[in-house]
Amino acid sequence: GAVVSQHPSWVICKSGTSVKIECRSLDFQATTMFWYRQFPKQSLMLMATSNEGSKATYEQGVEKDKFLINHASLTLSTLTVTSAHPEDSSFYICSASGWGLADLSEQFFGPGTRLTVL
Amino acid sequence: GQSLEQPSEVTAVEGAIVQINCTYQTSGFYGLSWYQQHDGGAPTFLSYNALDGLEETGRFSSFLSRSDSYGYLLLQELQMKDSASYFCAVRDLGANNLFFGTGTRLTVIP
Numbered sequence: 001g002a003v004v005s006q007h008p009s010w011v012i013c014k015s016g017t018s019v020k021i022e023c024r025s026l027d028f029q030a031t032t033m034f035w036y037r038q039f040p041k042q043s044l045m046l047m048a049t050s051n052e053g054s055k056a057t058y059e060q061g062v063e064k065d066k067f068l069i070n071h072a073s074l075t076l077s078t079l080t081v082t083s084a085h086p087e088d089s090s091f092y093i094c095s096a097s098g099w100g101l102a103d104l105s106e107q108f109f110g111p112g113t114r115l116t117v118l
Numbered sequence: 119g120q121s122l123e124q125p126s127e128v129t130a131v132e133g134a135i136v137q138i139n140c141t142y143q144t145s146g147f148y149g150l151s152w153y154q155q156h157d158g159g160a161p162t163f164l165s166y167n168a169l170d171g172l173e174e175t176g177r178f179s180s181f182l183s184r185s186d187s188y189g190y191l192l193l194q195e196l197q198m199k200d201s202a203s204y205f206c207a208v209r210d211l212g213a214n215n216l217f218f219g220t221g222t223r224l225t226v227i228p
Binding site for chain 1: 158159160161162163205215217218219220221223
């Protein structure tokens, strides 16, 4: 149990376009989802936290108008990178916690999405 | 804020034991977790210490000393497949966020 999926697993886009990444909890209700970004050979940096039905809380330095997060249901959160630029190229990972888990606070990670902006 | 420091790289021989340290500065946290991440993959949970002391899970053990702001992950009977990056992480008291350490890349050699 506790499976989190992400789609797509990788995406290549042109500079200036927008890209949507989906994160789904497959066997539990994700009351909270987290979005991380990881540059090569670096650590995971939390971008934002979203609770179902509420606006996301963004970490300092993360532009909320550029990284749009929607968590409209208990099984789906989306991250849209708007007007993507090459510096947005990174590995984006979501995680989820919530009802149906033995530990409500434990986070389960998706497989990640590799974004390359040309 | 949260700050977790780890050695950037460690190399060890197959079959040996390796310890990966994590020193931290936090404003308060529930406990120290450890994650493994292979290249291009997602982090996978290894171990969690809520209290001081040693937690053992198979070949992996983790230790926490809150008084020393220090923890470590111990990997025994190293296998080639253990080559990966290892991250310590703390769960923030307020928002249940995970803050990750700088990460240690472990290379296991024959």
